[in-house]
Amino acid sequence: xxxxxxxxxxxxxxxxxxxxxxxxxxxxxxxxxxxRHLGIQFGGLxxxxxxxxxxxxxxxxxxxGPNGAGKTTVFNLLTKVYEPTQGTVLLDGxxxxxxxxxxxxxxxxxxxxxxxxxxxxxxxxxxxxIGLHNKIQYGMVSGILRLPGYWKKERQQHERAMELxxxxxxxxxxxxxxxxxxxGAQRRLEILRALATEPKLLLLDEPAAGMNPHETEELMDTxxxxxxxxxxxxxxxxxxxxxxxxxxxxxxxxxxxxIIAKGTAEExxxxxxxxxxxxxxxxxxxx
Amino acid sequence: xxxxxxxMLTTLLTLGMTALAFLLCQLAIVNDWSWMxxxxxxxxxxxxxxxxxxxxxxxxxxxSGELSLGHAGFMSLGAxxxxxxxxxxxxxxxxxxxxxxxxxxxxxxxxxxxxxxxLIGIPVLRLKGDYLAIVTLAFGQIIxxxxxxxxxxxxxDTGSLAMALKIGSGTPKLPGKDIIKGAQGASRMPQDATxxxxxxxxxxxxLIVLNLNNSRSGRAxxxxxxxxxxAEAMGLxxxxxxxxxxxxxxxxxxxxxxxxxxxxxxxxxxFFEYNKSIEVLVYVVLGGIGNIWGSIISxxxxxxxxxxxxxxxxxxxxxYAIVLILVMLATNNPVIKGWFxxxxxxxxxxxxxxxxxxxxxx
Numbered sequence: 239x240x241x242x243x244x245x246x247x248x249x250x251x252x253x254x255x256x257x258x259x260x261x262x263x264x265x266x267x268x269x270x271x272x273x274r275h276l277g278i279q280f281g282g283l284x285x286x287x288x289x290x291x292x293x294x295x296x297x298x299x300x301x302x303g304p305n306g307a308g309k310t311t312v313f314n315l316l317t318k319v320y321e322p323t324q325g326t327v328l329l330d331g332x333x334x335x336x337x338x339x340x341x342x343x344x345x346x347x348x349x350x351x352x353x354x355x356x357x358x359x360x361x362x363x364x365x366x367x368i369g370l371h372n373k374i375q376y377g378m379v380s381g382i383l384r385l386p387g388y389w390k391k392e393r394q395q396h397e398r399a400m401e402l403x404x405x406x407x408x409x410x411x412x413x414x415x416x417x418x419x420x421x422g423a424q425r426r427l428e429i430l431r432a433l434a435t436e437p438k439l440l441l442l443d444e445p446a447a448g449m450n451p452h453e454t455e456e457l458m459d460t461x462x463x464x465x466x467x468x469x470x471x472x473x474x475x476x477x478x479x480x481x482x483x484x485x486x487x488x489x490x491x492x493x494x495x496x497i498i499a500k501g502t503a504e505e506x507x508x509x510x511x512x513x514x515x516x517x518x519x520x521x522x523x524x525x
Numbered sequence: 526x527x528x529x530x531x532x533m534l535t536t537l538l539t540l541g542m543t544a545l546a547f548l549l550c551q552l553a554i555v556n557d558w559s560w561m562x563x564x565x566x567x568x569x570x571x572x573x574x575x576x577x578x579x580x581x582x583x584x585x586x587x588x589s590g591e592l593s594l595g596h597a598g599f600m601s602l603g604a605x606x607x608x609x610x611x612x613x614x615x616x617x618x619x620x621x622x623x624x625x626x627x628x629x630x631x632x633x634x635x636x637x638x639x640x641x642x643x644l645i646g647i648p649v650l651r652l653k654g655d656y657l658a659i660v661t662l663a664f665g666q667i668i669x670x671x672x673x674x675x676x677x678x679x680x681x682d683t684g685s686l687a688m689a690l691k692i693g694s695g696t697p698k699l700p701g702k703d704i705i706k707g708a709q710g711a712s713r714m715p716q717d718a719t720x721x722x723x724x725x726x727x728x729x730x731x732l733i734v735l736n737l738n739n740s741r742s743g744r745a746x747x748x749x750x751x752x753x754x755x756a757e758a759m760g761l762x763x764x765x766x767x768x769x770x771x772x773x774x775x776x777x778x779x780x781x782x783x784x785x786x787x788x789x790x791x792x793x794x795x796f797f798e799y800n801k802s803i804e805v806l807v808y809v810v811l812g813g814i815g816n817i818w819g820s821i822i823s824x825x826x827x828x829x830x831x832x833x834x835x836x837x838x839x840x841x842x843x844x845y846a847i848v849l850i851l852v853m854l855a856t857n858n859p860v861i862k863g864w865f866x867x868x869x870x871x872x873x874x875x876x877x878x879x880x881x882x883x884x885x886x887x
Contacts, residue, residue, distance in 0.1 A: 317758060343760035355758075357751035360744070361528050368748045371741065372760045378769060381740025382733055388740065395741075396529070413528045435759055 251488055251502050259500065261487050264294025268331050270346075270439045270471040276315055276325035277495075285311045286495045289325070293439065293488070298465055299473040300486030302506075304515060308495040309475045310352055313441050317349055318342040330438050344372060346438035350428040350445065352475075358417030362408060365416050365427055366399040369434025374398065402430045405460065421448045433464065440464075442474040446481050454478055458485050483507065491515065529739075536735045539818055540728060547724045554720075564832055572828045573723030574785040577730045579808035579824035580817055581777035584734050586806070587815030588743065589770035590750030591650065592658040594802050595665025596778050601672055601797035602641045603634035603779025604786030605705065608714045609677050609686070610634075611787055612704045615715040617684035627717040631726075631783040638779020639772055641668070646771040650764065665802050672794035677705040710793030711786070718788040726784055727821075730777050734817060737773065746770045811852055823852075 251259045260269060269292045276289040286308045293299045301309050314320045316327055318339050327334045329345045337345070348369075357365050376391040403409045406426040411419065416427060425445060432440055445461070446454045458481055465472055476482050482489060483503040491499040491506060493515040499506055506512055550569060553561035582596045611630035614620040645664050652660055674691040680701035689697035691707055705711045737743045745766045749756045757763055786792055808827055812819025830848065834841040855861055 319754075339754075339757040340760055340762055343758055349758055351755065351758075355752045355755035357748045357755065359751050360747055363528060364744055364747075367741075367744055368756070368759050368761070371745055376741055378737065378740070378742040381742055382736045384736060391741070392529075413531075431759065 258290065258292030259488050259502075260292060260294035261297050264296055267295050269293055269328075270295045270297075270330050271316065271473070272328040273312075273316065274326050274328070276312075276322050276327060278311065278315055278320055279323045284495055286315060286492075289315075289492075289495075289497060291490055291497075291500075293471050293473055295438065295471055296465060296469055297471050298461065298485055298487050299471070300482045300489040301473060301475045301492060302477070302479075302482055302489060303492035307492040309492055310443060311495075312492065313349060313443055313475065316441065317347055343435065346436075347441065348432035348435045348437035348439075349441035350425070350432055350443055352443040352447070354421075354424050354428055356416045356424055356428060356431075358415070360416060361413050362403065362416050362419070362427055363396070363399050363412040365431050366402055366434050367395050369402075369431040370395050370398055371435075373434070373436055399434070402434055405433075405464065406430060422453055425449070429464075433468065436468075438470055440470055440472045442472065442476075444475055444477065446476055446478045454481055457481070461485055532739045535818075536732075536739070539735065539821070540731055543724075543727060543731065543821065547720075550720070565829065568828060568832060569720045570718050570723045570788040571785060572825050573720070573727050574781045574788070575805070575808065575824045575828050576727050576821050577777060577781035577784065578805045579812065579820035580727075580730050580734055581774045581781065582805050583809050583812075583815065583817060583820045584737070584770055584777070585774040586809055587813075588734075588738055588750070589746050589767060589774075591767065591771065592654070593661040593771070593774070594658050594799065594806065595645070595661035595663075595668070596774070596805050597797040597799070597801035598665030598668035599638045599642055599775035599778035600782035600785065600801070601668055601794060603638040603782025604792060604797070605672055605675070605711065605782075605794070606637040606779070607631060607634040607783035608711045608786045608792065609704055611715045611717060612711075612713070613679050613684070613686055616681050616702065616704075617679040617686065619684075623715065623717040624722070626715060627722060627783075627787060630717070630787060631780060634779040634783035634786075635776045636779075638782065639776035641779075642772040642775025643768065646768050646775075650767045650771060662799055662802070665797075666799055669794050669797050672797075673708050675705050675794075676703075676707055678703050708793070708795075710791055710796075712791040714787060714789070714792075716788060716790065718784050723784055726780055730780065731817065731821075733773070733777065738817075742766065742769060807849070811849060 250262045271291065271293040273289050273291045277287045278285050289312060291299075301312060303309050311320070315322050318334055318337055329342065329347055332345055334342050334345065357368060374391050374395045376387045379385075380387045400409050400412065403412055406429075408423065408426065408430070411423070416424065419427065425448065429442065429445060446457055449457060461472060461474075462485055464470070474482075474486070486503065489501060489503060489506045490497055491509075491512050498515055499509045499512050501509070550561070552558070554566065578596065578600060582593065585591055585593045585596070607630040610633045611626050614626045614629060620626050645661075649657060649660050649664065671690070676689045676691060676697050676699055678687045678699040678701040679685070680687070685701070687699040687701060689699055691697055696707065703712075704714070738747075745756070745761050746769065748759070749761060749763050749766055753763060808824040809820055811827070812821070812823035831841060831845060834844055
């Protein structure tokens, strides 16, 4: 855990297919997420407009922007909490048009929430088991009559849940009620619950919120470890620039619902448009 | 002790204590102990029926988290289908065995109430909170009103059933002997329900509800209750699991109806109006929402209490209300709560406290 994980410093981002960029290793593969001209309008307000993004199957992507830029709205569009008023979302090549949240989730997208949404009266292990719901199945009758299938699948669920809890070293808290966990642990549990669904794309909405610098450092390593171990794409919204610049390969900057910049960490840091969006226009001596 | 072993222990404890209570009552009946008065003896089957009602409503209100106020409606569906089938088997087909008659009648009651729950659940479960409560209340009332118009007769020679709904002013003329006569209700039904049958059905209900709660489906039902949006994002089919809890709850209410209906000498549809639904809800709330154990105790107490208070009938409802308030105060008292927790799981509790300490310093 404390051992430093090799980060992405040597990744080369390449154009794919036109204005999108993915890590070079993902070039020949089908992108896990393609958003094309995505937009949603609430009344007269265009919350997100002409959002184009491609995420490679093992990419760690970042979505940043000032408060109210529409970052969480993008997540809600990708997971179909909102039906986009324009554009399309392709998840692993499947068009999600008309699908609801449940069916979109089953295509292989899992998420965490900005304001934590755990099943807070259930235990830590039960929370993870809900993530396993569609992976290790048995029917209602089998559960009521305690048929052999019940015992077998329950054991499988238990073993898998404990395996996942070990990622964040939470196996000792398996029987604690999740609502009683400290804030940081709740955030980590949410990530584990999402991982349990075996997603192809994991969306993390401010995973480092409320964590101290040391915990954030650990989280960065864990995110990379999760990507390497599960070979999935991870897209995250985060305000902690150290985390974003440290692990995200492709970064997308949103302001007033529109993409104002896309690129690698260095490109974004040196982009005057991004600096202006965050700090405002600098006058006089400051250039 | 893991959650799983704790859950299993709770299940075994609940079943064991219920069995113990049953044995105690049976002993009292056999040995003619003084506390087993004739009024109490007459109440035993009804107590079983109300326990099943409370436990099944707890599945809907406590575990699934949907406030349903039409539970008595499903009970009446069960009661009247059981009465029709039971009477038909006895008077039409001449079936001798009371137990067999009851089993067939109860199965049909479960089926009818389950189908009723399914049909009503599809539109109703789209609503949330207060709206759902109001609509279930209305549906419960609709069932009761429709059953008030139902006429059923049986031809004792050929064994054929005839059924009609009274629409307009004229009473429908049907051949044969009456089973259900509209607003006058059912009478002369076979009183096949016994305390032993009631006990078996209570155990069955407990087994179904507790096992469902501690299975994959039950976890899904509770997850949807705790956070619907997160449950959807995990790929859970919300409607399916809400419907599963609602239909199971109403089917079990039908079972309770069969037990109750086949224990009475006469029964009117008006008995199952909304105040009965509220009464069952009182059992659930008093016993603790989501607490199966509490439902059993409160259903038993609150069925016996009004009968015991009959001697000073003027103040009956007053005392009933005061007892309700006192119990609520007592169960919310931290000292008493702590005591209950200590009794229910000394070992697991200590363990929780230990892990709690660990949580504070991660």
